[in-house]
Amino acid sequence: MSAIGPAAILIVVAALFFLILFLYFIPLGLWITALSSGVHVRIFSDLVGMRLRKVPPDVIIRSKITALKAGIPVDLPKLEAHYLAGGNVPRVVNALISGAKANIDLDFNRAAAIDLAGRDVLEAVKLSVTPKVIETQQVPAVAKNGIQVRVVARVTVRANIERLVGGAGEATILARVGEGIVTTIGTSESHKDVLEHPDRISKVVLDKGLDAGTAFEILSIDIADVFIGDNIGAKLQSDQAEAELKIARARAEERRAAAVATEQEMKARVQEMRAKLVEAEAQIPMAIAEAFRSGHLGVLDYYNLQNIQADTNMRKSIAEGGTPDSGTTPAAGATQSTS
Numbered sequence: 144m145s146a147i148g149p150a151a152i153l154i155v156v157a158a159l160f161f162l163i164l165f166l167y168f169i170p171l172g173l174w175i176t177a178l179s180s181g182v183h184v185r186i187f188s189d190l191v192g193m194r195l196r197k198v199p200p201d202v203i204i205r206s207k208i209t210a211l212k213a214g215i216p217v218d219l220p221k222l223e224a225h226y227l228a229g230g231n232v233p234r235v236v237n238a239l240i241s242g243a244k245a246n247i248d249l250d251f252n253r254a255a256a257i258d259l260a261g262r263d264v265l266e267a268v269k270l271s272v273t274p275k276v277i278e279t280q281q282v283p284a285v286a287k288n289g290i291q292v293r294v295v296a297r298v299t300v301r302a303n304i305e306r307l308v309g310g311a312g313e314a315t316i317l318a319r320v321g322e323g324i325v326t327t328i329g330t331s332e333s334h335k336d337v338l339e340h341p342d343r344i345s346k347v348v349l350d351k352g353l354d355a356g357t358a359f360e361i362l363s364i365d366i367a368d369v370f371i372g373d374n375i376g377a378k379l380q381s382d383q384a385e386a387e388l389k390i391a392r393a394r395a396e397e398r399r400a401a402a403v404a405t406e407q408e409m410k411a412r413v414q415e416m417r418a419k420l421v422e423a424e425a426q427i428p429m430a431i432a433e434a435f436r437s438g439h440l441g442v443l444d445y446y447n448l449q450n451i452q453a454d455t456n457m458r459k460s461i462a463e464g465g466t467p468d469s470g471t472t473p474a475a476g477a478t479q480s481t482s
Contacts, residue, residue, distance in 0.1 A: 173204055180208045189219065198223050206236045213240040217251055230258045238264040242304075245272045249304055260308050262358075270302035274362055277313055281370065282321045284328035289376015292337050294324050294344065295368040300359040310358030320364060323348035334371060341366040 177184040184190060184204060193200045203222050210217040217236065226232050235254045242249035247268060257264040277300060281293040298320055303310065327347045331337050337344070345364045354361040434440035 173200055177204050177208065180211065182207050182211055184219075193223065196223070196227070198226055202226065202232055206232045209233075210236050210239065213243065215239050215243060215251075221251060221255075225255045225258075228255075228259060230255055234258060234263070234265050238268045241265065241268045241272075247271055247304060253304070253308075257304075257307050262307060264307075267302045267304065267307055267358075270300075271304055274299050274301045276300075277317065278367065279317050279320060279324075281368075282324045283372060284325040285375045286328055286331045286334045286337065288333045289374055289379070290334035291372030291375045292328050292334050293370040293372050294328070294337075294341075294366060296320055296324060296345075296348075297365045297367050299362040299365070300354070301362055303354075303358055303360045306356075307358045311356055312358060315357055316353065316359055316361070319351075319353040320348060323351055323353060338369060338371075341369055 174184055174186060174190060182204065190200050193203060203219060203226065206222055207217065207219055215236075217239070222232050222236075225235060235251070235258050238254050238258075239249060239251060241247075242254075245268070249268065254264050257267060277298045279296045279298065281295055283291055283293045285291050298316060300313075300316060324344055327344045328337055344366055349361065349364050431440065431445070435445075
């Protein structure tokens with residue numbers, strides 16, 4: 144056998160390359176499957192066009208076949224447009240099939256909008272057929288007698304397809320149910336009323352239409368558990384009394400501080416007056432000496448002044464229960480002069 148030349152090898156490689164490229168742009172197996180399933184697919188405008196638009200033909204064609212076999216008319220351009228918009232084409236098709244089997248009015252445009260809104264449209268359809276139970280956490284509330292009551296509720300909801308786009312989710316449902324429970328318990332006269340008639344909470348909360356503006360329809364609200372908590376009213380009264388006691392103590396301390404400040408001020412004034420008195424008494428001998436020099440005071444007048452002062456000191460000492468101070472007796476000759 145003669146050796147294969149380089150030109151022949153190049154031709155074979157080029158042929159294989161073009162064959163792979165041809166089969167990539169024109170998936171013959173998928174085209175045959177579509178024709179055998181009754182789906183009319185054009186090779187160049189549909190299959191090759193999808194490859195050029197970077198749309199996987201396998202996803203679009205198989206979704207079209209699934210919808211056709213389920214009796215749901217869906218055009219290929221709509222499926223392709225939904226994929227290019229970032230949607231999940233197989234999930235939308237499966238949701239349409241599930242909705243048709245459950246007699247739910249759901250068309251492709253609404254299903255595509257729900258899918259593009261970030262919600263699981265297939266799960267929403269299943270939730271419309273089979274309701275879901277949402278359990279709240281313990282919702283604390285206080286009755287009028289001050290006793291705390293904690294309630295756990297189970298909310299049965301069903302998806303509302305018409306309000307699924309733009310509607311609030313489960314968190315809003317739970318928040319509204321909790322608010323209704325708190326309001327209902329708060330209007331009860333006693334916690335015993337809640338224990339005797341827990342169904343009253345369900346009826347009052349359910350009548351408020353809490354599912355308005357949400358993506359769900361509330362079917363029922365059932366009270367699962369009821370727990371008795373602390374005596375919140377007594378605790379609040381105790382805290383208020385303690386706060387008032389602290390306020391009274393603070394005011395008393397304020398008054399005591401004011402009294403101490405006033406006392407200190409009075410003592411300072413007395414000390415100041417005593418200092419002035421001592422200062423004035425220190426000037427008396429100087430005044431007497433000046434009176435002697437100027438002739439306004441005589442010796443006899445001086446002895447009379449000494450006698451009066453000694454008599455005053457003696458009276459004061461007797462009144463205090465002591466003995467007269469020997470240093471305060473009248474000077475010799477003072478009594479003679481006065482007599």
